Amino acid sequence: MDAELTALAAAGATALVQSMVGDGWTAARERVVGFFSRRRAAGAAGAAGGEDAVAGELxxxxxxxVAARDAEDADAAADVQAEWRNRLRRTLRADPEAAAELRALLAELTPADGSEGSGGVVHNSISGGVQHGNVIQAHTVGDVRLG
Incomplete structure (x- = not known):
């Protein structure tokens, strides 16, 4: 069971870090705050803070x-991910029943089609002179009607 929880913690940390740099971070942040603060509230007396503390840490x-990505510092970005992987692993070891909630959270943070999700990178470029029509740059576009 420990290997399964370790793999779940790694997947959770990957999804969390990708979400941190994505457009949907505000909603994801609230879910992650809830996940960790519920564990703290149920944990040992003296566990530091509640929702505000978790939100501040996130x-x-x-x-x-963001600073690591801007500086193209892969090691610093990996450190952030490792920190949350370890926190998730400790949380799951202390409360194995949290695995079901983490799986549900992971399903929300990771698209079913296996794409990178909200933390993916989008690069658009337009070349070839003046554009005389509509130009839309977006990660995902749904039901757009122009004109």
Whole structure:
């Protein structure tokens, strides 16, 4: 069972880090705050903080991740992911029943089609002179009607 929880923690950390740099971070952040703060509330007396503490830790990790990505510092980005992988692994060891909730959260953060999800990278370029029509740059476009 330990190998399964370790793999789940690794998948959760990957999805979390990808979400931190994606457009859907606000919603994902609230779900992750809930996941960790529920564990703290049920944990040992003296566990540091609740929702505000978890939210602050996530915000700090996101700032570190964004700075690492901007500086093209893969090691620093990997450190952020490793930190959350270890935290998830410790959380799952302390509360194995949290695995079901983490799987549900992971399903929300990771698209079913196996793509990178909200943390993916989009690169658009337009060349060839002046464009005389509509130009749309987006990660995902649904039901757009022009004109």
């Amino acid at each position: 915000d700090e990790a996101r700032e570190e991740l």
